[in-house]
Amino acid sequence: MEAITFLDLTPTIVVLLFVVGFIGGMVSGFIGSGGAFVLTPAMMSLGAPAIVAVASNMAHKFPKALVGSIKRAKYGQVDVKLGVMMGIFAEAGVFYGKSVMTDIRNQFGDAGTDLYVSAVFVVVLAVVGGFVMRDALRSRREEGVGTPHVTPKIALWVQSVRIPGTMMRFKSIGNKEISVLFILPLGFATGMLAASIAVGGFIGVPAMIYVLGVPAIMATATELVVAFVMGAGGTMLYAWDGFVDIRLAMIILAGSLFGVQIGAIGTTYVKEWVVKMIMAMIMLIVLVSRFFKVPVYLSNLDLIPTIPEGTLTVLSTLSFSTLGLALLAGAGAILLALFKGIHEDRKAKEAASADA
Numbered sequence: 293m294e295a296i297t298f299l300d301l302t303p304t305i306v307v308l309l310f311v312v313g314f315i316g317g318m319v320s321g322f323i324g325s326g327g328a329f330v331l332t333p334a335m336m337s338l339g340a341p342a343i344v345a346v347a348s349n350m351a352h353k354f355p356k357a358l359v360g361s362i363k364r365a366k367y368g369q370v371d372v373k374l375g376v377m378m379g380i381f382a383e384a385g386v387f388y389g390k391s392v393m394t395d396i397r398n399q400f401g402d403a404g405t406d407l408y409v410s411a412v413f414v415v416v417l418a419v420v421g422g423f424v425m426r427d428a429l430r431s432r433r434e435e436g437v438g439t440p441h442v443t444p445k446i447a448l449w450v451q452s453v454r455i456p457g458t459m460m461r462f463k464s465i466g467n468k469e470i471s472v473l474f475i476l477p478l479g480f481a482t483g484m485l486a487a488s489i490a491v492g493g494f495i496g497v498p499a500m501i502y503v504l505g506v507p508a509i510m511a512t513a514t515e516l517v518v519a520f521v522m523g524a525g526g527t528m529l530y531a532w533d534g535f536v537d538i539r540l541a542m543i544i545l546a547g548s549l550f551g552v553q554i555g556a557i558g559t560t561y562v563k564e565w566v567v568k569m570i571m572a573m574i575m576l577i578v579l580v581s582r583f584f585k586v587p588v589y590l591s592n593l594d595l596i597p598t599i600p601e602g603t604l605t606v607l608s609t610l611s612f613s614t615l616g617l618a619l620l621a622g623a624g625a626i627l628l629a630l631f632k633g634i635h636e637d638r639k640a641k642e643a644a645s646a647d648a
Contacts (some may be wrong), residue, residue, distance in 0.1 A: 296341075296344065296534055296535060297341055297344070297402065298340075298344060298537045298539075299335070299338060299339050299340045299344075299537065299540065300339070301539060301543075305338055306543055308338060309334075309335075309338070309540065309543045309544055309547070310543055310544075310546060310547040311547065312330070312331060312334045312335075312544065312547065312619065313331070313352070313543060313544035313545065313546060313547025313548045313551070314547035314548065314550055314551040315330070315547075315551060315619045315620075315622065315623045316330050316331040316334070316544065316547075316548055316551065316619075317356060317360075317547060317548030317549065317550065317551030317552035317555065318551035318552065318554050318555040318622075318623055318626055319551075319555060319574060319622050319623075319626065320353075320356065320357075320360060320516075320548065320551070320552050320555060322512070322555035322556070322558050322567065322570065322626050329413070329417070329491040329493070329574070329575065329578055330574065330578055330615070330618055330619055330622065331345075331349050331352075331490070331544060332345050332346060332349050332409065332413075332489060332490045332491065333410075333413065333578055333581055333582055333615055334615060334619070335348065335349065335540060335544075336406065336409070336410075336585075337581075337608075337611060337612045337615055340537070340540065341402040341405065341406065342402065342405040342406045342408070342409040342410075343393050343394070343397050343402065343405045343535050344535055344536075344537050344540075345409075345490070345540075346393065346409065346487070346488070346489060346490040346530075346535075347490075347527070347530035347531070347535035347536045347537075348535075348536055348537045348538075348540040348541045348544075349490035349541075349544075350486065350487070350490055350523050350526040350527050350530060350536075351523075351527040351530070351531070351536045351538065351541035352540070352541040352542070352544045352545040352548065353490070353519055353523045354519060354520045354521075354522075354523025354524045354526075354527060355520075355545060356545055356548045356549060356552055357516040357517070357519035357520040357523060358516075358520045359549055359552055359553070360513075360516045360552045360553075360555075360556055361375070361513065361516035361517045361520060363552070363553055363556040363557075364513040364516065364556050365513070367513075367556075367560055369509055369510050369512075369513035369514075370510070370513045370514055370516070370517060371462055371463055371464035371506070371510055371513075371514045371517075372514075372517060373460070373462055373463075374462045374464055374475075374500070374504075374506070374514055374517075375514045375515070375516070375517025375518050375521070376517060376521060377460070377472065377475055377479070378475055378478060378479040378482065378496065378500075378514075378518045379479070379517060379518045379520070379521025379522050380479065380521065381475060381476045381477075381478075381479025381480050381482075381483070382479045382480065382482045382483030382486065382492065382496075382518055382521065382522035383483060383521070383522055383525045384479075384480055384483060385479065385480040385481060385482060385483025385484035385485070385486070385487065385522070386483040386484070386486060386487040386522050386525055386526040386529065387483075387487070387525075387529065388480075388483075388484050388487070389483065389484040389485065389486065389487025389488040390487040390488075390526065390529045390530060392484075392487075392488055393405060393408075393487065393488055394533065396408050400593065403589055403592045403593050404593065406585075406589045406592075407586065407589035407590065407593060408488075409488070409489050410582045410585050410586050410589060411586060412485075412488060412489050413489060413491075413578070413579065413582040414579055414582050414583050414586065416485070416489075416491075417575045417576065417578060417579035417582070418576075418579055420495075420498055420575060421571075421572050421575030421576045421579060422572075422576070423498065424498060424568050424571055424572040424575070425568075425569070425572035425573070425576065427502075427568055428565050428566075428568035428569040428571075428572055429569075431565035431568065432565045432569070443505040444501070444502045444503075444505060446502060446503055447465075447502060447503060447504055447505030448505070450470060450471075450474050450503060450504060450505070451465065451468050451469075451470060451504075451505060453471060453474075454469075454471075455471040455473055458471040458472050458473050459471055459472075460472055460475075462504075462506075464500075464504075464506045464507070464510045464511075464514060465504060465505050465506055468505075470504060474503065474504070475504070478495065478496070478499040478500075478503060478504075479496075479518070481495045481499070482495045482496040482499070482518060482522070483522045483526075486519075486522055486523070486526060487526050487529075492515075492518065492519065492522060493512075493515050493519070496511075496515045496518050496519075497511050497512055497515050497571075500514060500515070508567050508568055509567065512567060554626075554627075554630070555626060557630065558626050558627075558629060558630040558633070560633075561629070561630060561632075561633025561634055561636075561637055562629045562630075562633050566629050570622065570625045570626060570629065573621065573622070573625065574618050574621065574622040577614060577617055577618035577621060578614075578615065578618045580614050581611050581612075581614035581615040581618060582611070584607045584608075584610045584611035584614065585607065585608065585611045587599060587607060588604050588607050588608060588611075591604065
């Protein structure tokens, strides 16, 4: 088995990691634990092997998720019971996902895990990002004509199924009951994906919105509870095999703890469709970033004809540049939504005071 390779932390790399952590934390606080889907590719782009990036990401994520969930709980956005239930089932998924990663590394080395993580990112981002973008655009149109928010049809069916001995009541869906047998596979899939690519929010947030019927604002907040529960367990599993680079985790965490609070505050001033739109936008840009790296990893594993060195350099540069665009676009969109929301809220209060 290959020796574990850790990133050489030069002053430039440290600054970049802190900035990435800050923006990733802002994204995480705004749309849930989804900040990880920019952090894992960022660490890989800076030279960390995929399995180290995933393990270190999980290590930084669970304390950040705790801070974010406490912050958003103050705004009444967290369903603690649902988060803990999904987190418990996610732990089983974490255990399975970690075994998949280590098996791939044992057989194909770091290049194998690099390819696996990037390929999964491309597929999942395309499916989830496209679906969320479509839903955000539809929600925006409906809001414009005054159409009230409706619970997805799948969620209505899930809420209507009664399985004796398995029903639990959750405040995030209007104190309705749902069978834990529906929550179990959603939690497991969230944990498996989190342990495989350090991004469980891809499954957790959309699943809560579209399958369970949780409002987007509460789904993104509750996902932070799930991230804390499964992240703590996943970190211990990866650390046991020596894959956690605590230096990466602490630098990114330092930046994230500032950013996550800004993101959490932003959710109190924006509409649900805005959260979905920003989430989808970042996903689709990161998809392009990872897509550029797939041929590089295929060439390194001799699964396709060898690509000239110059072309590999161009592809890597394009991947890094596109990731930077995703980070800047995400941070800019969140800050713009925050300032616009604060301005509109201030105008509404001034108008109310004038009427009084």
